[in-house]
Amino acid sequence: MTRGRANLPLVALLACAVPPGPTLPAGPAPKPSFLKGQLHLHSNNSGDSETPPGDVARWYAEHGYDFIVFTDHNRITDVSTPGDLLVIPGMEITINVERCEPPPQGPLCPLHVNALFVDPTRTPAEQPDPADLRRTTLFAWGIAKARSLGALPQINHPNFHWAADADTIAAVADGPMLLEVANEAIDSVNAGDATHPSTFAIWDQLLARGVHVWGTATDDAHHYADAERVRARGELAFEGDRGWVMVRAPRGANADQLRDAMARGEFYATNGAVLDDVVCDSGGLLVWPQAPDAEVRCFAGGEPFPAEPAESSHRVCRLASTPGAYVRAEIVGADGRRAWTQPCWAP
Numbered sequence: 253m254t255r256g257r258a259n260l261p262l263v264a265l266l267a268c269a270v271p272p273g274p275t276l277p278a279g280p281a282p283k284p285s286f287l288k289g290q291l292h293l294h295s296n297n298s299g300d301s302e303t304p305p306g307d308v309a310r311w312y313a314e315h316g317y318d319f320i321v322f323t324d325h326n327r328i329t330d331v332s333t334p335g336d337l338l339v340i341p342g343m344e345i346t347i348n349v350e351r352c353e354p355p356p357q358g359p360l361c362p363l364h365v366n367a368l369f370v371d372p373t374r375t376p377a378e379q380p381d382p383a384d385l386r387r388t389t390l391f392a393w394g395i396a397k398a399r400s401l402g403a404l405p406q407i408n409h410p411n412f413h414w415a416a417d418a419d420t421i422a423a424v425a426d427g428p429m430l431l432e433v434a435n436e437a438i439d440s441v442n443a444g445d446a447t448h449p450s451t452f453a454i455w456d457q458l459l460a461r462g463v464h465v466w467g468t469a470t471d472d473a474h475h476y477a478d479a480e481r482v483r484a485r486g487e488l489a490f491e492g493d494r495g496w497v498m499v500r501a502p503r504g505a506n507a508d509q510l511r512d513a514m515a516r517g518e519f520y521a522t523n524g525a526v527l528d529d530v531v532c533d534s535g536g537l538l539v540w541p542q543a544p545d546a547e548v549r550c551f552a553g554g555e556p557f558p559a560e561p562a563e564s565s566h567r568v569c570r571l572a573s574t575p576g577a578y579v580r581a582e583i584v585g586a587d588g589r590r591a592w593t594q595p596c597w598a599p
């Protein structure tokens with residue numbers, strides 16, 4: 253997310269004691285460039301996929317992606333492919349243990365951390381085994397491993413087997429980090445249940461506590477051209493192009509540029525809704541949905557409230573002046589497809 257499109261520097265606003273309020277642009281700005289990226293996918297370097305990495309990359313290229321990060325289970329997949337698709341090495345650090353604290357509510361503690369944008373030139377430091385079986389210890393171990401690979405960590409599918417609540421994530425957040433709020437695989441239980449909050453409620457709990465984590469949407473895909481075959485034998489197919497990120501970066505950006513933009517929160521997550529732009533201004537979040545009839549809902553402290561219309565085609569989610577306040581937005585298209593902006597924080 254980019255802060256301060258409207259040219260008044262923040263210091264000037266403070267010096268003049270101007271009450272905060274969205275600063276409206278004088279006219280439509282040129283559309284920024286957003287690159288379509290996938291942050292969670294598997295190939296046959298994972299035991300639960302049968303598709304070779306080259307075929308996976310081709311599948312994503314055919315679906316309009318600008319970049320993908322391979323995240324095979326406990327293995328770095330680093331392949332080069334011809335064409336415009338940027339293929340980036342990564343790994344799903346897959347901690348599957350039968351016992352953890354607090355204990356699992358089923359047979360397994362699947363505590364998974366994606367290491368995204370792995371630096372292939374780096375030799376990771378030797379890492380001792382986790383000291384105990386607390387969820388916080390295990391997640392911190394996974395995050396440290398991701399950072400030792402030069403990677404940006406992502407806490408995956410927090411509601412899969414109820415892996416991570418807000419307390420657990422708050423305890424391990426140690427710098428720029430992603431949270432997979434919209435893992436679009438079949439069994440990620442993003443909506444929660446009667447006794448567990450949704451992944452978005454977990455995110456809001458974190459943001460309200462001042463924990464800066466950026467929210468992502470992903471596929472966690474395992475099946476591609478073979479999806480029909482998998483269904484025909486009565487199994488669930490975990491397909492792709494269901495959730496992705498749009499990163500604000502120039503066309504042709506390299507892996508380092510994409511990684512840095514994501515670490516700064518300069519992207520939105522989506523399962524199909526498109527934004528022309530999103531800007532974090534001194535007084536709030538300015539959102540330009542591509543579809544003029546899209547609904548924009550604002551969230552602060554978990555409570556939704558409607559966006560305000562503005563003079564141009566954008567909507568405004570106003571930011572409270574309370575120190576530490578945040579606001580984020582969810583955009584819902586007429587077809588039900590959504591997009592989620594990153595939070596905008598009070599200065």
Ligand SMILES: [Zn+2]
Binds near residue numbers: 344409
């Ligand atoms: Zn996983």
Ligand SMILES: [Zn+2]
Binds near residue numbers: 293294344472
């Ligand atoms: Zn996965």
